[in-house]
Amino acid sequence: MGRNYKIEVEGVTKxxxxxxxxxxxxxxxxxxxxxxxxxxxxxxxxxELTHPLTEDGRIEFLNTSNKDARKAYRRSVVLxxxxxxxxxxxxxxxxxxxxxSIDNGYFCHLVKKNSPDDIELIPVTEEFVKQxxxxxxxxxxxxxxxxxxxxKSREARHLFHNMQMYEKExxxxxxxxxxxxxxxxxxxxxxxxxFMAPSCGYLANFEVVKFYEGLVLLFPERFTGEIKPFNxxxxxxxxxxxxxxxxxxxxxxxxxxxxxxIVSGTGRDMVLICExxxxxxxGDIARKIYExxxxxxxxxxxPSSSGKTTFSHKLSTQLKGLGLKPHPIPLDDYxxxxxxxxxxxxxxxxxxxxxxxxxxxxxxxxLALLNGERxxxxxxxxxxxxxxxxxxxxxxxxxxxxxxxxxxxLNDKLSHSLPKESKYKIYISALTPLAIDExxxxxxxxxxxxxxxxxDSRTRGTSAEGTLAMWDxxxxxxxxxxxxxxxxxxxxxxxxxxxxxxxxxxxxxPQLYAVDHRSEQYAEAKRLIKLLDYFMPLPSDDIxxxxxxxxxxxxxAYLV
Numbered sequence: 001m002g003r004n005y006k007i008e009v010e011g012v013t014k015x016x017x018x019x020x021x022x023x024x025x026x027x028x029x030x031x032x033x034x035x036x037x038x039x040x041x042x043x044x045x046x047x048e049l050t051h052p053l054t055e056d057g058r059i060e061f062l063n064t065s066n067k068d069a070r071k072a073y074r075r076s077v078v079l080x081x082x083x084x085x086x087x088x089x090x091x092x093x094x095x096x097x098x099x100x101s102i103d104n105g106y107f108c109h110l111v112k113k114n115s116p117d118d119i120e121l122i123p124v125t126e127e128f129v130k131q132x133x134x135x136x137x138x139x140x141x142x143x144x145x146x147x148x149x150x151x152k153s154r155e156a157r158h159l160f161h162n163m164q165m166y167e168k169e170x171x172x173x174x175x176x177x178x179x180x181x182x183x184x185x186x187x188x189x190x191x192x193x194x195f196m197a198p199s200c201g202y203l204a205n206f207e208v209v210k211f212y213e214g215l216v217l218l219f220p221e222r223f224t225g226e227i228k229p230f231n232x233x234x235x236x237x238x239x240x241x242x243x244x245x246x247x248x249x250x251x252x253x254x255x256x257x258x259x260x261x262i263v264s265g266t267g268r269d270m271v272l273i274c275e276x277x278x279x280x281x282x283g284d285i286a287r288k289i290y291e292x293x294x295x296x297x298x299x300x301x302x303p304s305s306s307g308k309t310t311f312s313h314k315l316s317t318q319l320k321g322l323g324l325k326p327h328p329i330p331l332d333d334y335x336x337x338x339x340x341x342x343x344x345x346x347x348x349x350x351x352x353x354x355x356x357x358x359x360x361x362x363x364x365x366x367l368a369l370l371n372g373e374r375x376x377x378x379x380x381x382x383x384x385x386x387x388x389x390x391x392x393x394x395x396x397x398x399x400x401x402x403x404x405x406x407x408x409x410l411n412d413k414l415s416h417s418l419p420k421e422s423k424y425k426i427y428i429s430a431l432t433p434l435a436i437d438e439x440x441x442x443x444x445x446x447x448x449x450x451x452x453x454x455x456d457s458r459t460r461g462t463s464a465e466g467t468l469a470m471w472d473x474x475x476x477x478x479x480x481x482x483x484x485x486x487x488x489x490x491x492x493x494x495x496x497x498x499x500x501x502x503x504x505x506x507x508x509x510p511q512l513y514a515v516d517h518r519s520e521q522y523a524e525a526k527r528l529i530k531l532l533d534y535f536m537p538l539p540s541d542d543i544x545x546x547x548x549x550x551x552x553x554x555x556x557a558y559l560v
Contacts (some may be wrong), residue, residue: 005484008058016053023049027059035063036202038072039195045522047228048072048197050148064205065222067472068195074219076138076146076197077206078439080105081217083144083188084135085110092163094122095187096215098436100240102230105218106441107211124212124241132215133208133489139185143201147184156180156449159189163200167437170256172482174263174536175402190439193530234488236431243433243494252498254435255442259536268542274497274555275544276487282311285491286318286424289401296324296370296422297402301409301485302428303478305451307495307548314546314556325399331406332513333378334362338385358387363417369396401519407477410497422550427489432496436534445475447496453528454507455552464511495548502538536552 002018011030012471016025023186026037026049040047043057072356078098083095096108110128112120151159153175159182160168168191171366172180182189183196186414197203207218207227218227247253250273261270289295298315327425334357335341344350361378368375374395396402408414412426430451434442449471456462486492509532515525543549550556 005053007053009061016240018053020053022047022051022053022059024123025053025059030062030456031538034433035059035065037063038069038197038202039066041523044518044522046195046526048148048195051289063213063302064220064225067222068527070219070222072195072197072438073134073203073523075192075198075440077203077217077219078182078190079138079146079185079190079192079196080139080144080200080203081108081132081208082190083185084132084437086186087135088128088131092165093165095438097435098217098441099214099244099427099435100392100433100441101444102211102216102229102237104221104228105215105216105230107216109214113164113166121213124215126210129208129210129215136206136208138206139200142198144185146196146433148196148256149184149189150179151182153178153180156182156191160191161169165438166440167254167256167435170376171254171258171534173256174259174534176533181329191437193436193440193534194527218492227357231281233483235489235492236486237495238434239492240431242430243496245500247433254437255434255534256437258434258456258498258502259534262499262536262538266497267502267538269283271497271538271542272275272284274499275547278446278495278497278548281493282314283318285493286315286322288491289319289424290322290324292424293492294421295399295401296396297366297404297415297418297423299409299415299423300403301411301426301482301489302404302495303406303407303448303482304474305448305552306429306453307451307551308428309560310548310551310556310558311493311495312403313560314548315426317403317405319403323399326401326403327394329377329402329414331362331404331408332355333380333387333389334358335380348473350477352407352474352481354411354413354481357406357408357414359416363415366402366415369394369402370418372396372559373429407482410488411481412488425489427486427492428494430441430496431492431494434496434498444496445472446528447501450501450504450508450528451533451552453511454478454504457507457511458554463514464508464525465519467516469514497534497549499538500549501532503540503543503549503553505532505535506540508532508535 004015004017004135006013006015022040030037039062041060064073081096091476093113095111099107099109110122110124112122153172158173159167163401182191183260205220209216209230220227254259257461300308300312319326322461336358341349342353342355365375374393376389377394378389379386430444432442432447433442436442453464456467513526515522540553545557551560
């Protein structure tokens with residue numbers, strides 16, 4: 001006779017017989033008017049709903065308002081999209097490649113794979129998009145199961161070769177684990193770096209729309225569950241397309257291809273090529289500023305760990321080379337005193353809201369500088385939490401420009417009194433074109449998070465656990481204060497370096513492994529460890545001291 005397990009859920013403890021799956025318990029607690037339960041936390045470990053009960057303990061259920069469950073939801077819908085395309089063509093040569101995240105969805109290409117070196121892009125039609133979405137809706141109605149299959153890595157590589165998933169085959173070439181978890185939906189097998197939903201019946205909320213030559217798979221909003229109308233920043237999309245085409249040109253568009261370069265001994269050349277491209281892009285911006293002398297205020301904004309500070313220094317160096325005289329002005333120096341910072345909806349100080357800046361004083365000082373006056377500028381003392389004035393005077397001449405860096409740089413509310421023609425707006429972010437494989441895009445937010453974990457540990461003594469704990473708040477601030485102003489930028493610059501996670505891995509892993517398994521941040525730390533496991537390590541010796549990556553790993557020429 002099997003034993004019973006005592007399981008606590010939402011303060012209620014019940015006994016369940018051996019052989020019970022978590023999904024059986026979840027059905028008791030799923031309410032009709034709530035988002036679907038997708039995952040669980042079983043004794044502080046993330047578990048899929050198909051996982052059996054194995055010990056007494058506590059279970060917390062996660063629906064799509066939770067970030068881990070949302071990731072599982074997206075991965076599962078991607079597998080359903082693959083299945084729909086296969087059902088239409090009945091041929092594994094036809095596939096969707098998930099290229100990148102755009103707005104609230106994934107931009108995908110329809111491709112035909114004639115060989116590993118001959119992949120043909122097939123422009124999609126509105127008719128095809130409707131056909132795909134209709135088939136996906138049928139799979140939801142059929143509640144098609146998503147099955148987990150444990151397989152030897154060698155066998156998985158052979159399987160994916162036969163299914164013509166060549167990027168996945170290459171990725172698994174560098175996996176050290178002997179066994180891996182493969183997910184199956186009908187005839188379609190795939191490998192995802194994370195948990196999945198149990199079946200298509202959980203995946204009813206999505207839309208498919210045509211966009212340029214491909215399609216976009218749209219996902220529900222976190223807290224409303226609604227599908228927002230697709231409204232991407234076209235400037236952002238063009239910059240991503242440029243980065244993608246460039247990475248394909250040099251043959252490094254997936255993690256597997258990156259690993260091949262490192263193993264072949266050409267890692268140093270790759271580093272220098274990436275650095276050369278970034279220097280060229282910074283130089284292009286400097287030249288445009290030089291050619292338009294009416295632009296006195298260079299406003300730089302971007303999300304956390306995008307490299308704003310190093311970029312402002314690099315741009316200043318380029319401007320000096322053209323004969324201009326740049327002066328850095330951090331917006332942080334215009335913070336209101338810490339005790340006057342507004343509170344957010346959670347009752348906590350909102351350091352990232354624009355009202356945390358003394359807008360009127362900033363405009364008064366900038367307008368006076370524009371009018372040729374001599375101005376005493378402030379410095380913010382982060383130890384005392386107060387603004388100070390320490391004999392920092394400035395007066396602009398013909399060749400002087402102000403390089404103003406901060407998260408609100410593109411928001412006209414910040415610089416409302418300055419003439420539009422006097423401002424040059426630059427948006428910077430780490431827009432990595434690298435994909436893990438055909439169906440797993442590399443999260444740009446993850447790249448920035450790993451940058452920040454490394455930098456916070458080095459410069460602020462903050463543990464990975466501490467950085468992970470604040471990341472959701474940082475992301476909310478970015479959505480509220482930064483992303484919506486992307487289209488206002490005169491120029492978008494990409495600070496992502498194709499090789500960076502291979503370098504950051506060496507610095508980040510010890511920090512992530514230090515997160516205790518009892519911590520609320522343990523699941524996220526474990527996920528990032530698994531992500532970094534795909535990357536071959538790359539030494540930092542050949543990284544120039546002017547590289548934007550030095551802002552995070554140290555050893556840079558700029559004092560940041």
